[in-house]
Amino acid sequence: MDRAKLYRRFRTLLIANRGEIACRVIRSARAMGLRTVAVYSEADRDAMHVALADEAVLLGPARARDSYLNIERVIAAARETGAEAVHPGYGFLSENAEFANACFEAGLVFVGPTAAMMTAMGSKSGSKALMETAGVPLVPGYHGEAQDDATLAEAANRIGFPVLVKASAGGGGRGMRVVKSASELSDAIVSAKREAKAAFGDDRMLIEKYVQNPRHIEVQIIGDSHGNLLSLWERECTLQRRHQKVIEEAPSPTLNATQREAVCAAARKAAAAVSYVGAGTIEFVSDGKDVFFIEMNTRLQVEHPVTELITGVDLVEWQLRTAFGEALPLKQDEIKLNGHAIEARVYAENPQKNFMPSVGKIKTWRTPPEGDGLRIDAGYRSGDQVSPYYDAMLAKVIAWAPTREGAIEKLNRGLEETDVRGIVTNIPFLSALVTHPSTRSNAIDTGFIERELTKLTAEKGEAGAFELCAAIAAIVNDEQRAARAEAHSPWQTFGWMPVGRRQRVLSFRQGHGAEQKVTLRYGGGVPTVSVGDRDYALATSASDEAGFDLTLDGTKSRVAAVIEGHELYLRTRNGRFDLHWVDPFGGETEEQVGEDKIVAPLPGTVVALLAEEGATLEKGAPILTLEVMKMEQTLRAPYAGVLKKLKCKVGDIVGEGVELAEVEPAAAS
Numbered sequence: 001m002d003r004a005k006l007y008r009r010f011r012t013l014l015i016a017n018r019g020e021i022a023c024r025v026i027r028s029a030r031a032m033g034l035r036t037v038a039v040y041s042e043a044d045r046d047a048m049h050v051a052l053a054d055e056a057v058l059l060g061p062a063r064a065r066d067s068y069l070n071i072e073r074v075i076a077a078a079r080e081t082g083a084e085a086v087h088p089g090y091g092f093l094s095e096n097a098e099f100a101n102a103c104f105e106a107g108l109v110f111v112g113p114t115a116a117m118m119t120a121m122g123s124k125s126g127s128k129a130l131m132e133t134a135g136v137p138l139v140p141g142y143h144g145e146a147q148d149d150a151t152l153a154e155a156a157n158r159i160g161f162p163v164l165v166k167a168s169a170g171g172g173g174r175g176m177r178v179v180k181s182a183s184e185l186s187d188a189i190v191s192a193k194r195e196a197k198a199a200f201g202d203d204r205m206l207i208e209k210y211v212q213n214p215r216h217i218e219v220q221i222i223g224d225s226h227g228n229l230l231s232l233w234e235r236e237c238t239l240q241r242r243h244q245k246v247i248e249e250a251p252s253p254t255l256n257a258t259q260r261e262a263v264c265a266a267a268r269k270a271a272a273a274v275s276y277v278g279a280g281t282i283e284f285v286s287d288g289k290d291v292f293f294i295e296m297n298t299r300l301q302v303e304h305p306v307t308e309l310i311t312g313v314d315l316v317e318w319q320l321r322t323a324f325g326e327a328l329p330l331k332q333d334e335i336k337l338n339g340h341a342i343e344a345r346v347y348a349e350n351p352q353k354n355f356m357p358s359v360g361k362i363k364t365w366r367t368p369p370e371g372d373g374l375r376i377d378a379g380y381r382s383g384d385q386v387s388p389y390y391d392a393m394l395a396k397v398i399a400w401a402p403t404r405e406g407a408i409e410k411l412n413r414g415l416e417e418t419d420v421r422g423i424v425t426n427i428p429f430l431s432a433l434v435t436h437p438s439t440r441s442n443a444i445d446t447g448f449i450e451r452e453l454t455k456l457t458a459e460k461g462e463a464g465a466f467e468l469c470a471a472i473a474a475i476v477n478d479e480q481r482a483a484r485a486e487a488h489s490p491w492q493t494f495g496w497m498p499v500g501r502r503q504r505v506l507s508f509r510q511g512h513g514a515e516q517k518v519t520l521r522y523g524g525g526v527p528t529v530s531v532g533d534r535d536y537a538l539a540t541s542a543s544d545e546a547g548f549d550l551t552l553d554g555t556k557s558r559v560a561a562v563i564e565g566h567e568l569y570l571r572t573r574n575g576r577f578d579l580h581w582v583d584p585f586g587g588e589t590e591e592q593v594g595e596d597k598i599v600a601p602l603p604g605t606v607v608a609l610l611a612e613e614g615a616t617l618e619k620g621a622p623i624l625t626l627e628v629m630k631m632e633q634t635l636r637a638p639y640a641g642v643l644k645k646l647k648c649k650v651g652d653i654v655g656e657g658v659e660l661a662e663v664e665p666a667a668a669s
């Protein structure tokens, strides 16, 4: 095997990535005394990773292929800044053998395996063939060269339905379709191929038996250039949506000690088959009893922090040390497993709207303090822009405790105390997911989220009197703070009382609900709030970063509030509430949402037209497929009618709000 690889001590590291992973790598590199160089696209001029690095180089336009995926530009950026090594992070060029090779040719240390190891393990088909030879258990399936329809159909029939059709070059859960019966096979192959071609430039497919009630179990491994290879226990990532991990934990709560030892040994065997150097992950799917190899990821993984928290190892530091050519500092029996860690991926997306990505400016970004078992790996701050060009993951909240139950509690608390506003995030969904009884009892499989979706995305509760009082206190506190911006005198109660008794009426609305009037009386003794026919005595502390204490009729409770213009986001003991403060003077008109128009919800690429002009459409019939932020979104007929006009063609890059098709409603008869 080609071992062409540089290992040497370096002092300047270029991080060929963005977002949380770039920030994460910069932190460890800096702690080791390295100089760090960031790269960025035109959309990321003000991004956090650019601000964190010692130097930063503009690669090019926003589109990934013009910037973060542009090998020549990344290599040139390293040359310009005197960087001697490149860390690829995950995604982007991290599993690109051509890039690893280009680094080698340019005399740069690539922090990762050699191009040859990547090529051997990069394709799912190739790696399965290798594992078969090495005696690692595989899912029954077809991973041969021949790709004609007849061969694939014959293979699927032989394996037996349900099967999973997978892009050999796939990643991020893309280019994959579960097929329940022979009649669905050819459509599934066509659409998986289309997705794979667009995403990976390679539409070769493999077919696997679809494991029933599947669980995802993977093993962290790391090898050095001295022939040492270690496993750092396993992670379980069974909570997935569309084959993408959402919550990950370590160790797996499903395996017993014997199974744990077996899966780690199988992973070491798999990595040893390519004399692996660097950090990597061997992924398995399990039916709860046996584990079967599915793929290897030749890079650092999104969920690596849970492994760090149970082992105390800084994996990025170890990656850099192995790239220096050092030997791994510990032996296998020195890798101890301590406690339990769990991670949740925070995405800019709307679970209520089929997880549609959300873009825009982050107006508020507040996270609880780290430490005491809580870790937050973020790539964004207040004021940052979430653009439609890249993956929508914003941050990871990670918690550690001696027990699984403790770690779940801590994670939920961390999520509850995280407020991100301006864009929509999946944080409430993550809270519902980690606290779900089936998650707590580990009665899950990879289909769990899909089955429980309605429950997990249930609308929030209705704001009650407590929330309305909290809304008033938040507004008054906010006005106070504005008024006292210069004077620094702290105040403890409703200190804004002018002379004489006063009364103020405020109106709030939640969603499309009715307006609720609340009356505040103050100026004569204890302020009171009237909601409906009830009066409450109210007191509040001054607000700090984390919120304020609200005392209602003698009971004190914590409230966190974010106010953006007339929008109030409250977190009370009853959960999260979004309220609109109805301005009595402003003309309050409902924004007309163009739900009857077929428009691009976000900038994207048209990848398929699914109906022809003139076609008669049922309500909900698919019209076209748009790829938005690496996700396919099918736009459908808003009502029954005739497809009057298609205003786009496959391959068009369309901006947000652009009308893509016109449907004429069927005449009401």
Ligand code: ADP
Binding pocket: 090, 091, 092, 169, 170, 171, 172, 173, 199, 200, 244, 245, 297, 300, 301, 302, 303, 391, 393
């Ligand atoms: P992990 O197994 O580390 O969780 P994922 O498969 O979820 O990794 O992918 C990690 C990140 O890289 C995600 O943001 C995903 O969208 C992205 N990604 C994965 N594979 C590819 C690929 N081949 N091309 C582009 N992006 C990818």
Ligand code: ADP
Binding pocket: 139, 164, 166, 170, 171, 172, 173, 174, 208, 209, 210, 211, 212, 214, 215, 216, 240, 243, 244, 283, 285, 294, 295, 446
């Ligand atoms: P990717 O490169 O997109 O991560 P994987 O092959 O790792 O692709 O598969 C993604 C997810 O799909 C896995 O984490 C697992 O949950 C599920 N999966 C993969 N193969 C199978 C299978 N044969 N049976 C059931 N589920 C599977």
Ligand code: MG
Binding pocket: 172, 283, 295
């Ligand atoms: Mg995978």
